[in-house]
Amino acid sequence: MKAVVQRRYGSAVLGDLDVPVPGQDEVLLEVRAAGVDMGTWHLLSGRPYLLRVIGFGFRGPKSPVPGMDVSGVVREIGPGVTGFAVGDEVFGVCSGSFAEYAVAPVSKLARKPEVLSFTEAAAVPISGGTALQALRGVHPGQRVLVLGAGGGVGSYGVQIARALGAHVTGVCSTPKVELVRELGAQEVVDYTVADFTGTYDLILDCGGHRSLSRLRKALTPAGTLVLVGSETTEPLLGGFDRALRAMALNPFVSQKLVTLMSRERGADYDELGVMIEAGAVKPAVDRTFPLSAAVDAISYVYTRRSAGKVVVTI
Ligand SMILES: NC(=O)c1ccc[n+]([C@@H]2O[C@H](COP(=O)([O-])OP(=O)(O)OC[C@H]3O[C@@H](n4cnc5c(N)ncnc54)[C@H](OP(=O)(O)O)[C@@H]3O)[C@@H](O)[C@H]2O)c1
Missing domain, CATH: 3.90.180.10 (Medium-chain alcohol dehydrogenases, catalytic domain)
Known part of the structure; x- marks a missing residue:
């Protein structure tokens, strides 16, 4: 072959x-x-x-x-x-x-x-499954911020958060603004013009490598930060040091700091299939x-x- x-x-x-x-x-x-x-x-x-x-x-x-x-x-x-x-x-x-x-x-x-x-x-599978696992537990009416909303995981994150009834703000660069709007984000922030403001119940971080303190300031006191990943050119950890710091800090703060290690599960792809058949995710x-x-x-x-x-x- x-x-x-x-x-x-x-x-x-x-x-x-x-x-x-x-x-x-x-x-x-x-x-x-x-x-x-x-x-x-x-x-x-x-x-x-x-x-x-x-x-x-x-x-x-x-x-x-x-x-x-x-x-x-x-x-x-x-x-x-x-x-x-x-x-x-x-x-x-x-x-x-x-x-x-x-x-x-x-x-x-x-x-x-x-x-x-x-x-x-x-x-x-990988991008949709990761977004699904990151967003489980989101309730209708919650405010969700998706960083890297125009990328692989983020594009599913916007749609799944909407399907769960959240109010979604997507953050991306100029060429992806139109896509993120089409995916259903109620608000779209072009970070090349000005970065996001406001507070959120959940931040799904798929890009940008903002500091933990910057992200925590944008969370409600009981909010959740899900670190999916964001790339740096540092050769040893490639940006994973921030996730390690989040793990160390998590037990000591009121907010939930989650470092996501997504699992590859057919059951999740079935669940995504149902959302896709229903027209909620594309x-x-x-x-x-x-x-x-x-x-x-x-x-x-x-x-x-x-x-x-x-x-x-x-
Ligand atoms: N933890 C896990 O299990 C898991 C699973 C899958 C993926 N990952 C990791 O998660 C990350 C995202 O994966 P992906 O497949 O979605 O990658 P991707 O398609 O490259 O998406 C990342 C997005 O981040 C955006 N971005 C860059 N700088 C930004 C900034 N300052 N603010 C907002 N957005 C910014 C990029 O585009 P623009 O700058 O043009 O908007 C890009 O669209 C990668 O590091 C990947 O390795 C982890």
Whole structure:
């Protein structure tokens, strides 16, 4: 099969590999599309170095094929699989979706909503799942601030917070203002003109790397700050030091400071599927790239030009 192959950090090329074989509780997917997100860039570049130490491969990436978000058709069933059959159209997370075929654990898959194309479905799992997990517990009428509202996680954050009945303010740069408005944010702040003001019950932080004190000042006394991630060029921790400080501070303050480590769960993708079928959430796909240009797709996401999501089509 054709696949993007990464043998060492920092480079990947289109090559030929054997079709993988599904193991226990796994299925073989004929991949139709693969979502791209910052995590794909981290695993391709090996940056920040922290991730090499925490188990993603010290000298080179553990997975020879990049790509995690996937949509496709089940072509083979491994031992122990129930609930999925050959021919099912699915979406979810696997290891190595930048390929014609990939093996995925069924615990990380859900049935593709009929209203979505394969391209749209591949844009959902990691970003949509992360936003869903970050926003669980939001009540109608609460004020939610989404930083990085025009990006992958933020674009779902705006829509899910609206679906939960919140009043949503989205913060983004000028080229993404229109998208964030279309996603349903009642207020949109272009941070290149002036930064956000006001206080919020929940801040979903997906970009900008503002200081914890700046963010806490914009929270109500019992408000919640969810740190999803924001990139810095610092090579060792890549900005994660702020999350470590939040963890240390959390027990001593009235506000809740959450450092989110999202889980890859098929049940969450089912839940997102229900929201999608109901018309409350729609993937915002900025651009697609062919498999042969998957590395360009990753670079495009890295430079943060994408409004919403980027998808590699197979
Ligand atoms: N914790 C987890 O489990 C988890 C899961 C998924 C992703 N992540 C991390 O979360 C972060 C966001 O992921 P993503 O996929 O959404 O990335 P993304 O698509 O690059 O979105 C980040 C957004 O932040 C915006 N931004 C940059 N500076 C900003 C500022 N000062 N104020 C407001 N927005 C600003 C960027 O665009 P503009 O500046 O043009 O508006 C961009 O749209 C990444 O660091 C990723 O690695 C973590």
